[in-house]
Amino acid sequence: MSSTYLGMPGRPVFGDGNLHATEAFPTAARRELGNAQLRANLGHATHTIRDKRLRVVAELPDWEELRDAGSAIKESVMARLPELLEEFEANFTARGGKIHWARDAAEANKTVRDLIRDAGADEVVKVKSMATQEIGLNEYLEEQGIAAFETDLAELIVQLDHDKPSHILVPAIHKNRTQIRDIFLREMPDVDPGLTNNPARLAEAARVHLRRKFLSAKVAVSGANFAIAKSGTLAVVESEGNGRMCLTLPETLITVMGVEKLLPSWQDLEVFMQLLPRSSTGERMNPYTSLWTGVTEGDGPQNVHLVLLDNGRSAALADEMGRSALHCIRCSACMNVCPVYERTGGHAYGSTYPGPIGAILSPLLTGITSEENASLPYASSLCGACYDACPVKINIPEILVHLRAEDVDSRRGTRKTPGQMDVAMKAASWAMGAGRRMALAEKALPLGKLAAGPDRKIKKLPGIAAGWTQSRDIPAPPAQSFRDWWGKERGKSAPGENAPTITRQKEKE
Amino acid sequence: MSARTEILDRLRSALHDAPAAPDIPRHYRHESGLPGDERIELLRDRLLDYKAGVCVVDEPDVPARVAELLGKGTTYVVPPGLEEAWTALAPGRITDSAEEPLSVAELDAADAVVTGCAAAVAETGTIILDGSPDQGRRAISLIPDHHICLVRAGDIAGVLPEALRGLDGTHPLTWISGPSATSDIELERVEGVHGPRTLDVVIIRV
Numbered sequence: 282m283s284s285t286y287l288g289m290p291g292r293p294v295f296g297d298g299n300l301h302a303t304e305a306f307p308t309a310a311r312r313e314l315g316n317a318q319l320r321a322n323l324g325h326a327t328h329t330i331r332d333k334r335l336r337v338v339a340e341l342p343d344w345e346e347l348r349d350a351g352s353a354i355k356e357s358v359m360a361r362l363p364e365l366l367e368e369f370e371a372n373f374t375a376r377g378g379k380i381h382w383a384r385d386a387a388e389a390n391k392t393v394r395d396l397i398r399d400a401g402a403d404e405v406v407k408v409k410s411m412a413t414q415e416i417g418l419n420e421y422l423e424e425q426g427i428a429a430f431e432t433d434l435a436e437l438i439v440q441l442d443h444d445k446p447s448h449i450l451v452p453a454i455h456k457n458r459t460q461i462r463d464i465f466l467r468e469m470p471d472v473d474p475g476l477t478n479n480p481a482r483l484a485e486a487a488r489v490h491l492r493r494k495f496l497s498a499k500v501a502v503s504g505a506n507f508a509i510a511k512s513g514t515l516a517v518v519e520s521e522g523n524g525r526m527c528l529t530l531p532e533t534l535i536t537v538m539g540v541e542k543l544l545p546s547w548q549d550l551e552v553f554m555q556l557l558p559r560s561s562t563g564e565r566m567n568p569y570t571s572l573w574t575g576v577t578e579g580d581g582p583q584n585v586h587l588v589l590l591d592n593g594r595s596a597a598l599a600d601e602m603g604r605s606a607l608h609c610i611r612c613s614a615c616m617n618v619c620p621v622y623e624r625t626g627g628h629a630y631g632s633t634y635p636g637p638i639g640a641i642l643s644p645l646l647t648g649i650t651s652e653e654n655a656s657l658p659y660a661s662s663l664c665g666a667c668y669d670a671c672p673v674k675i676n677i678p679e680i681l682v683h684l685r686a687e688d689v690d691s692r693r694g695t696r697k698t699p700g701q702m703d704v705a706m707k708a709a710s711w712a713m714g715a716g717r718r719m720a721l722a723e724k725a726l727p728l729g730k731l732a733a734g735p736d737r738k739i740k741k742l743p744g745i746a747a748g749w750t751q752s753r754d755i756p757a758p759p760a761q762s763f764r765d766w767w768g769k770e771r772g773k774s775a776p777g778e779n780a781p782t783i784t785r786q787k788e789k790e
Numbered sequence: 791m792s793a794r795t796e797i798l799d800r801l802r803s804a805l806h807d808a809p810a811a812p813d814i815p816r817h818y819r820h821e822s823g824l825p826g827d828e829r830i831e832l833l834r835d836r837l838l839d840y841k842a843g844v845c846v847v848d849e850p851d852v853p854a855r856v857a858e859l860l861g862k863g864t865t866y867v868v869p870p871g872l873e874e875a876w877t878a879l880a881p882g883r884i885t886d887s888a889e890e891p892l893s894v895a896e897l898d899a900a901d902a903v904v905t906g907c908a909a910a911v912a913e914t915g916t917i918i919l920d921g922s923p924d925q926g927r928r929a930i931s932l933i934p935d936h937h938i939c940l941v942r943a944g945d946i947a948g949v950l951p952e953a954l955r956g957l958d959g960t961h962p963l964t965w966i967s968g969p970s971a972t973s974d975i976e977l978e979r980v981e982g983v984h985g986p987r988t989l990d991v992v993i994i995r996v
């Protein structure tokens with residue numbers, strides 16, 4: 282059956298794979314909040330990267346100009362995505378590369394498996410890649426009898442421990458050196474039993490463990506950070522050299538990349554290669570970047586494949602307010618500044634994409650009606666730190682609010698009686714909407730004292746608020762509201778009502 | 791319908807509101823305006839920060855310095871187009887080329903590699919290899935544990951856009967900023983994981 286594009290908006294087709302949380306954020310977060318080790322490791326990490334990042338960003342006099350350029354380039358990529366993909370395909374193919382298109386996770390996985398089998402291999406080495414995590418490639422290949430070896434140190438740690446990544450840049454950040462040593466001793470058959478927890482010794486153990494694999498691997502699987510339409514070039518940004526090993530030595534290279542990763546021209550790379558390393562690791566430049574355009578005779582893999590992945594990206598693109606989430610270059614700056622991420626950690630988000638970007642990207646890719654992901658847009662205090670940190674200026678708070686509204690709308694029809702949350706949200710917005718009503722509400726404050734115990738803490742609230750008090754005490758509200766205090770002190774109405782300014786008050790005194 | 795057609799159709803209908811592609815404001819720096827000797831200094835400072843070795847020499851001193859960095863009894867790989875005079879004082883030279891490539895095992899057995907480079911970026915401490923005859927196949931600068939890279943002062947750009955202007959993006963490119971490193975364990979930086987653990991950059995004044 283063939284179909285002609287009629288210019289009619291179609292129904293969006295959402296993605297699947299590891300994009301779906303298996304439980305709602307509040308449940309997962311409550312459990313993770315109990316993990317003090319995780320919180321300590323994570324707090325240390327996010328603060329360290331954050332400080333480094335601020336230092337190297339401050340070095341560049343044109344940081345804001347780079348952000349403006351980066352943001353506009355991505356906006357223009359989204360507006361021209363279909364034509365840029367065709368341009369990329371033509372150029373990559375002309376230089377000996379092969380392109381495969383995958384509608385969803387299952388199709389991408391199957392394509393990769395077939396390519397590995399065609400190459401006559403039953404194991405592959407892997408470069409850390411968000412796209413392959415998103416589609417659950419490792420798990421799928423294992424079911425198919427193909428072993429996939431993660432070669433990035435952090436991914437290796439997570440894989441050996443049968444755990445999940447908790448951060449997109451430093452996936453094993455929730456583990457400390459002693460935990461890592463124990464994992465190595467337990468899981469690496471050839472490891473020196475006298476291994477200490479010294480990071481240099483641990484890195485050396487990983488080097489020895491993987492070296493033979495690198496030098497003998499026939500097939501490698503990678504992601505890509507950027508793809509340049511005009512030349513058909515792919516780019517991978519990394520630190521350890523494991524990326525170079527995988528991209529250079531095997532005969533067959535299979536890359537899986539989301540369709541949104543394109544850049545129009547070579548010149549655009551100069552913008553992103555300044556934005557990405559500084560935003561992500563807080564370095565002026567990452568140790569290694571590899572670029573390849575199809576096949577180069579006599580140098581590197583001679584069978585070069587690219588799987589272009591939709592998996593919900595077209596659905597995200599269809600959301601006029603949400604589509605800028607596709608500008609994301611996965612630098613992880615937003616998670617390092619997020620107060621919610623810092624306390625709950627990456628596992629609480631369930632999806633491959635955690636933190637502020639995950640809270641918008643995951644529901645955009647899967648649809649807000651995906652039961653568990655619908656809670657993600659609420660996993661934010663809307664403080665705006667993520668927006669300030671984002672090198673491509675994605676307005677994450679605005680998209681969060683937009684998705685919350687969409688969530689409420691999508692459930693309106695299905696519920697006969699409004700839920701407690703709807704009532705609470707309605708009441709809150711009504712009360713906060715006018716100073717006089719707020720004043721009335723505050724008159725009820727002394728009642729709060731009755732709910733508090735003798736230590737002036739409220740231990741248990743009824744109804745929906747019970748969730749809040751399950752993991753923390755709330756200090757009892759003050760006996761007197763600010764408005765009341767102001768009124769008594771100044772003998773006038775509170776600020777905001779008839780707005781007596783402070784200067785005017787002073788004049789009267 | 792093929793996956794290709796279907797995905798392109800989906801993307802086209804996702805753009806039903808026909809968003810305009812904005813003009814790209816490129817007000818960031820395209821030139822650093824740094825004089826040559828300041829570029830050398832900046833590159834040196836950045837590379838030292840990455841724990842690379844750096845020295846600045848006049849052209850006639852290159853062979854002696856390369857021999858010194860290699861040390862005694864070292865076998866090292868060179869690409870076919872590397873200036874012969876530069877390694878003339880060091881025995882143990884093995885040449886690798888696309889026509890007669892060394893095996894992975896032979897590369898693994900070599901102690902070091904000596905290459906030139908296509909460009910360098912002072913501000914970020916980056917050297918860029920593009921596979922030209924004085925730089926060779928990507929594998930040679932990857933497998934031996936010690937990489938000595940010769941950078942002509944005239945090839946040092948101040949900022950990244952200056953360097954990229956002169957490069958052909960369709961060549962296989964490797965950008966190197968310091969030796970291999972990881973910060974995956976409690977964010978403590980450790981130099982040397984899978985790539986060469988020692989990087990020495992010899993900047994040649996002309």
Ligand code: SF4
Pocket residue numbers: 560608609610611612613614615616638667670671672673674675
């Ligand atoms: S949303 Fe912005 S800050 Fe967050 S990971 Fe993506 S590019 Fe980085």
